[in-house]
Amino acid sequence: MTTKLHNTTTNELRSAFLEYFGENGHRIVPSASLVPQNDPTLLFTNAGMVPFKNVFTGQETRPYSRATTAQKVVRAGGKHNDLDNVGYTARHLTFFEMLGNFSFGDYFKAEAIEFAWTLLTKGYGLPKEKLLATVYSEDEEAAELWRKIAGLPEEKIIRIPTSDNFWRMGDTGPCGPCSEIFFDHGPDVWGGPPGSPEEDGDRFVEIWNLVFMQYFENPPGTRTPLPRPSIDTGMGLERFAAVMQGKRDVYDTDVLRSLVEATADALSTDPDGPLRASHRVVADHLRSSAFLIADGVLPAKDGRGYVLRRIMRRAMRHLQRLGASEPVFYRLLPALIRQMGSAYPELVQHQSLIAETMRGEEERFTALLERGMSLLEDETARVPEGGALPGAVAFKLYDTFGFPLDLTQDALREQGRTVDVDGFEGAMAEQRARARAAWVGSGDSAAETIWFDARERLGASEFLGYVSEKTDAEILLIARDGAEVETAGPGDEVAILLNQTPFYGESGGQVGDRGVLFADDLKVEIHDTQKRNGDLIVHYGRIVEGTLRRGLSVTAEVDHARRQAVRGHHSATHLLHESLRRHLGEHVAQKGSLNAPDRLRFDVSQPRPITAEELALVEQEVNARIRENSAVETRIMTPETAVAEGAMALFGEKYGDEVRVVTMGRGDEGRVAYSIELCGGTHVNRTGEIGPFRIVSESGVSAGIRRIEAVCGIAADRLAIETEERLRRMAELLKATVSEAPDRLAALVEEKRSLERQISELQKRLATGQADAASESVNGVTFIPRDLGDVAPRELKNMAEAITRQIGSGVVALISTADGKGSVVVAVSKDLTERFNAVDLVRLASAEMGGKGGGGRPDMAQAGGPEPKADAVFAAIRAALSA
Structure with missing residues (x-):
């Protein structure tokens, strides 16, 4: 593999990296979601190793020991926040791609350095004389390997004694020294090598970081060698593309430059004129916004949604500076998809949702912007020359008009003014606390220690509930009051693990099963079933009689009637989802659901209320598909194959190497079925088992999210009976037939209003008469x-x-x-x-x-x-x- 310097596209660089490591025994792993699935402490995926964190700590195993990825990354909130610098420097981005190769106890320093040096010098064709390396000052082994493998002279191996070249996952856990590779732009560019007083210059640019994970950091600060040292590397694609394309600014690389020019074309402005920074902000924020929305994040008042809103509104403010008088942001999306859609198909799949979200947010923000800027101008006029805008005013802009602090700072920066940030932070303290509470713990939370230990010792739970509601099983673990016990007796509330179970653990919106465990002289009523640590199915119940012992053989039986009602509502949700997309548009996507025995609740991305007429059409279509009584089929395949065949996947959901693809309803328009979805829940065998379907209500949950509540089967029959009884009673009171009741009621209401008006007038006359x-x-x-x-x-x-x-x-x-x-x-x-x-x-x-x-x-x-x-x-x- 050989490429030519200054003549390589970003897409070619990405492909070449993945192909190189794929040819060298690495599994090419698709980018994980920007919403972390294995670390509740992170707002967004902010490094290439985040999806593999549990593999490095030993909490998770993969069927491969070498991996390579092009991981999408966002740094715009929390500890890793580059937002304020974006647009004003040559390197800062909120969204970027991190190329990486990883070894999980396979190869170590020598191979990692060999791979990196070979790829850079032979694969990408970088001149050896343009490269130098840093090592941790105590890591003589790495220094010797750079001399031996790369032939670097001593002056090009720089020892760094600080923590900059020693990586830690946290206060405790895996850690190790780093080795960075720098590219030298040459003496005509100001700056010095790393570690020198001029290191902040642009001459020497870091292009790759190799982490040698070889120790375990213990609580007292001591380190012990890891039994299986590992490798974690990261190379920022945009910075590397700048080097390969002969640029010193990431915004001059092909992908970002094309987005800058798309904005310039849309607004007929000079991309390199006085408002150059605004073009760059829009280009970067377009990528962040589109990818976050594709991964399931929507604008909100707190948490991840709040950060997305900040990014979007910052871009929209700069579009206003560039002369936009109507929504423009969403019109730039096709330019992004042309550049990155082939590498990241979620952009294509969710194009409609992304565009609808961008346009709706820009319309709302435009209305707020005019009032907010007017207030800002009035308040700024009261501030002495050179003085900072009071924090209380900045907070009012945020609280009343939705202006994030950085947007206010951007607006004032144009006037050479600043904001009293401490005052703002004081006013915002309570809101920040609520925002943190909203996102910390989202995603797959780290399970209690007991379930981590159980997963290591006992393995995953085997679920038999797709084909059976009753099975024999062995008690593997009993927990009471958060601790493992050997036995438990009558009245005890316990959590139980079985070696196999028909009970469904709550997930994907479907509630957990209830039922009973029994054996000779033993009965345990199970009132809930939950998933823990990913694939453990934990049964929560109360011992009614007998003694429960570890190792005991029991019969596990699900409450059949309840399961039947739950799976009916879950299956109806699939049909509802497809019907909504057909009647409202492909921007409709699931944003939350509840499938219970007595009802279903379905939240979808939808920028406006759904009309009664649209709801009626949706309900009619769902019932028509139910009456077809077509078979509900489930197939097991890879996520990639499933999506290629038209299955609807939820970005942000964590899918394994194999997924269940559920199809129902007769296919049309070239589709194999009416509804095709990736889903791990339980469903009916034929659509006719769902029974009648009725929509009960439609309401708003938050900006861009609508909620539909509905019932089916017995619950729908019960609703119909209750409704008919209410109509009968109303007609009886009105002394009319049911068909005559509406007209009779309308006449009585009008008569009542007329009488009320007459009474009010008479009372007023009586009250005001003869005042003297x-x-x-x-x-x-x-x-x-x-x-x-x-x-x-x-x-x-x-x-x-x-x-x-x-x-x-x-x-x-x-x-x-x-x-x-x-x-x-x-x-x-x-x-x-x-x-x-x-x-x-x-x-x-x-x-x-x-x-x-x-x-x-x-x-x-x-x-x-x-x-x-x-x-x-x-x-x-x-x-x-x-x-």
């Missing part, structure tokens, strides 16, 4: 107290205003005792508000009725209380007027 006759003089002030009985409280203000107009000057107090409660309104004519405040008077009245205050204006206020004591209220007001 009902008045009294208190301390020289005209006072009119009236107890209006059952008059609706909402009418009191209008009546008080009318009486006040009649008398010209005075105080009016009106009480309603409707529904056995007190409601009082006090009105004070304008000429008396300097002496008497209606709010103060009404609060005195409220206290007499057992209430807790009231509110309003100085001339009109209202309050209430549970005790309608009119005389006491009027007495309290008279006393206040007399004071």
